[in-house]
Amino acid sequence: MGITFWMVLMPILAGLLVLLIPRTGEVAHRLLALLGALAALVLACVAWARFDYHATGFQQVSSLHWFTLPSLWHGASGSGLGGLEIGLAFGVDGLSLGLVLLTGVIGLLAVLAARPAERTREYFFWQSCVVAGLYGVFSALNVFTFAVALELTLFAMFFLLYLFGQGRRQFAAMQFLLYRGLATVPLLAAFVGLAYGAVGGYAATAGAITDHSLTLDVPTLLHVLPSASAQMLPASIRHVLFLCLLLAVFVEEAFVPFHTWLPTAHEAADPATSMLLGGLLTKTGAYALLRFGVGMMPGEVRHFGTLLAVFGVINILYGAFAAWAQADWRRLIAFSSISHMGLVLLGIAAFNAAGLQGAMFLLVSSGLLTALLFFLVGAIAERTSTSRIAELGGLSRRMPVLSGLLLVAALGSLGLPLTSGFVSEVQAFIGSFGSFPAVSFVALLGVILSAVYLLQAMQRTTFGPLLPAYGRLYDASPGESILAGLLVAMVLFIGIYPKVIGDLFGLTVNALLGMGG
Amino acid sequence: MANSGFPIPIGSVLALAAILFCIGLFGVLTKRNLIMVLVSMELMLNAANINLVAFSRIQSKPNLSGQVFSLFTITIAAAEIAVGLALLLAFFRLRQSSEVKDLDSHRW
């Protein structure tokens, strides 16, 4: 029961405490949720401070055994499968820690940005659940924990959308639930397959593993699976498992053509929920691909590399062109995030140090920028009561601070240097040019298109003459400025001093590449 | 008891229970009157009880557990019939009927 365990537990505890407070204690609800998120962030930072950059593998491991599933039958290989340990286990490596810190930051800011009009108790309960689930997903050390945490985010986010959204919230929430809920089916299939596959792997590394039992333990799987014997896990099965995983990732990441839930959900979500959804929840799929795909089935990532790269480019261009045509800021940001995720896929497909590290950077960068964009668009929509681009105009005149922050966010999003967006993109491109030059040249079009659609939206929103209806708007409140300023500061800090997370990710990248051979 | 060896073939007892069970099941599935259904259910429970008592006696290490379980079953059957009949009364008061086909509030 180490700090990672408490880190995941804190938001849940806070959420449960919120439920105990009467309906009318709105300030107390917010305060408790805030405390929970803050405590989790502090613990995440402690984990960071204690992080040993010279060690390999997972650190700050904490596990909680629940029960042992007894052996059901005797394995085909002759040796009986032992019992299956079921329980919760958490821990961090470089990649996890980067995303855990991102969760900490965005989770905290989302609590601060939340403005539920009523039913604050339910709102903060579900929000805390989402945050806890995200911590769990990014720090899960066994497959069971990962699946449980993912389901927690799914249901909690469903309620946030369903109860507290706007417009077609019920449709959006159902679509969200169905898409992501169904995605867990192939995901679990892949997990079970991997767990059984690992049993065969013991033979190959029998020296290292003494316990001949079925396991869901991620470090063990990471150790065993890349070299699992073909006897237990023939190539065809591996391919099927990988494609199952890929299908799940495609839905979770909202990759074309499984993306329709994302713009709809963002259109319906309130700003704080959008921050969580766009900033964190859409990163879980890529995390799964890195952790389970690249980590456990490197051969398959290589085998399907071209497919991944082509899909990456399709996403980059599809997202960019679709964003260009959107009339609503929220949908635009959603498609822009799809475009970014395409680049993540391209970086992963490249399967080299630069590509993988770029993909990891992009997760963090896109998380921060998407959250920032949604927050700012939410703040503007709160004043103008619309986020449709055509109905806005000249906002710089009345809201110079908000407009300036929006500009910074847009510029970061289009990959301007000295923002995290650039560092990420350039690494991903270095990686992809190394492996798929032709595809990468096409992908460069996305760099241009991102400038086109973001600046066009900026031009129509903040530039130009002020629309008469907006003559009396007020600029960002100090709270909003500080909140957005923090995100901007982080975006710039990572852009100027990328080592701060680069060293973390580098560890995982080396581990991943070391295993793949 | 003084009997040496067991006089009744175990198969016959279990067969009796099986037939009784199937008769009860048939009653539950086909009778129109709710009381008849409840009573048929009692038949099924009795069949199970016969099995329990028989197994208590007839196994490699005989013990009392079967009989104790059959006592529990009888108790629960009593509770069940009490609640069942109470439900029946409430239903009758509501719909002036004691027919199963009128229990259809979950119809589409």
Added chain:
Amino acid sequence: MSGPLIAFYVIALCVLSCAVLLLSARRVIHMALSVGGVFIGCAALYLLLDAEFVGVAQILIYAGAITILILFAIMLTNHEAQEPPFRWNVRNVLSALGCLLLCAVILLSIRRTAWPVPDASVDINGGNSNPVAIGMALFKQYAIPFELVSLLLIVALVGAVLLARSRKEDE
């Protein structure tokens, strides 16, 4: 043929005929009487199987309490109710076939199974009389389930009263 065996067949015949009678009864009141026969037959069977306490409890609870309860229920509802004639519709045919098949499967399984030979030397009552032995078992080995069952009975009792109470009295 020993005496107990003959007795068993007689009892079995009674039980099954009462059960068939029950199924074929048109009037609810006849059905209630024939179910009493089944209960008493079962009690006799328990006695035959050296389960005196269970047999007595069966007579007290089933033949006594439950049958009377059912009769009350009949009287309180539509005591003139007649079961309509049996119709061979799809559902009933399927039920019949299913029950027959189930019966066949179980009987065949019973026949095929090599049942353990009972060890007659063991006295399951451990030297006591059967009621004493059961009492010991209930209050020692099965104390917690026993208490839980008592709780269940209370709940069922209260529940039954609440359910059966006339709503009109409230108003």
Added chain:
Amino acid sequence: MIAYAWLVPLLPLVAYIFLLALGRRAPEGVVSSVSVALTFVSFLLSAAVFVAVGSHPEAATSYVFHWLTLGSRSLDVGFSVTHLNALMLLVVTLVSTLVLLFSREYMRGDERFAVFYQYLNLFVFSMLALVISPNLLQLYIFWEMVGLCSYLLVGFWYFKPEAAAAAKKSFVVTRIGDAGLLAGIILLFLASGSFDDSTIFAKVAGHSLSLGWISGQALTTLAAILVFVGAIGKSAQFPLHVWLPDAMEGPTPVSALIHAATMVAAGVYLVARLFPLFAASPAALTTVAWIGGVTALLAALIALTQRDIKRVIAYSTISQLGYMMLALGVGAYAYGVFHLMTHAFFKALLFLAAGSVIHAVHTQDLFEMGGLGRRMPITMWTFLAGALALAGVVPFAGFWSKDDILNATLQTGHPVLFVFALVAAFCTAFYIFRVFFLTFTGEPRPAAQLQHTEWSEAGEGGPVMQVPLVVLAVLATVAGFFNSPLNGYGLERYLFADAPTGAGVLGRTFPENVGLMAVSVVVSLLGIGLAAAMYWRPVIRPASLANGLRLLYVVSYRKFFLDEIYGAAVVGTGRFLAALVNAVDRYVIAVIVRAVGRIFYAAGLFLKYTQTGQIQTYGVVAGCGLLIVVVIAIFRAGGVL
């Protein structure tokens, strides 16, 4: 001294942060004084560095720090000082200081005065940091920052829709080039294992650049051309030049900065800096030369007919940048850089003078000016100096550098390009004197009298505006002598010291050709003469000439219809694709998703009829199901019979 070169870009950054801290309502005096002072110190430092590098060529070196680890490779940041960098620092800081000073009066009273200075300082910082970048990655970083600042400054009057559109256009068009540049430097990195120039040059020289799918000469050419695409975008070369004229929507000092020192110079600087790479690939050099030559001519032709004073000067910038590219393309490295320097001075001068005029009359239309020479003598004389320099008249700055380029073009055997350049030189002389005569001579035009009150008040700005003009005018007059026979081609020798292996690649020199000098001066004078004949002493009526050459006039006035062609071809295609993707999203994918949903809904509608509510039916079905399972299980376990 050289070890402190990092202070040069740092000071404007300090100024930027200071102004940012002061906020947007800071007093104008403080804002401008701090900016000018710090930039001036920066200029003094640059001068010191320039001298230090000149006297100790071996001290030209780079200082790097670890920035990010990428696998086994380390990416660094830092700064490096070479002779080329030192020269650029000097030019940029000098021009910037003067522009910042000029803006103090030009922007007086603007409600976002402080913001303007913030952006300017950031702009100067970015350009200086670009110049002293030790590797291509850092160069690219500040390359984009320069683009950002130009976006901000062009869109400074954001409430004007034209300014907002121009800002976006400038960013997007240069971004197209940037994508090429990014691809180029990534390929170079992958092939050489480093972003560092010297490593790359060494590999290029050793012909050891290689990737899996391309290597050797082809790779060098591809990388060089991709890098050049970046330069095309930034330096507004054909076909990506369309953003620069629109960028005139920004305040005039910004134009001066963009055109002279910061933005567009970056493209030429990039090609000059990576000259060893280009030199290794004849195909790439030829491309550079042809793009440069075509741009020089095309822009000069367009400039002939424009009505907006700033647009004429903008096209002249494009044209002059074409000359620089031409010089680099034919292998005359030093001449390209030399022209970059002289051009910086006289173009800044022309813009500031134009700014002074606009400041006075509040219009940019040439045909609404006229006769301003009497009211604004200093502006007129300084503008004349700039115009003569641009036209290439002896002994003004432009003469020396332009003549060198013509000379090199001819001597390297590019007769067609030489003709292009010569025609462009004629056009240059004509259009700039057309501006001069229309603005400063003759009588005020009728349209101008609509703004009679302002017109009558038109006059020179204060000394703050005049000092930069005078300084630049002096420089525009004398800067040519830095690389003339009179000082023994000092600049060439200075620049050649950068060459890693003797003077091999960079140090190509071309013997003077006195005949050609005469020809070029004559061509310039002819151009000036034609302009005088049309607009000063109307011997030829411009209108009749325009009517006579109707087709040519329209083509030139409408900028060869390039904006329209791009609008239809590129933007139109893009919009079409966007609409197509959006339609696919809405009407194909969404419909398929909905259809899948409908299928399940319909299945539910159908299956609900099984929910009869009859508990016995449920029992029968469940029982039969259970029975089937039991039977199967029993048979699987060995059967019952």
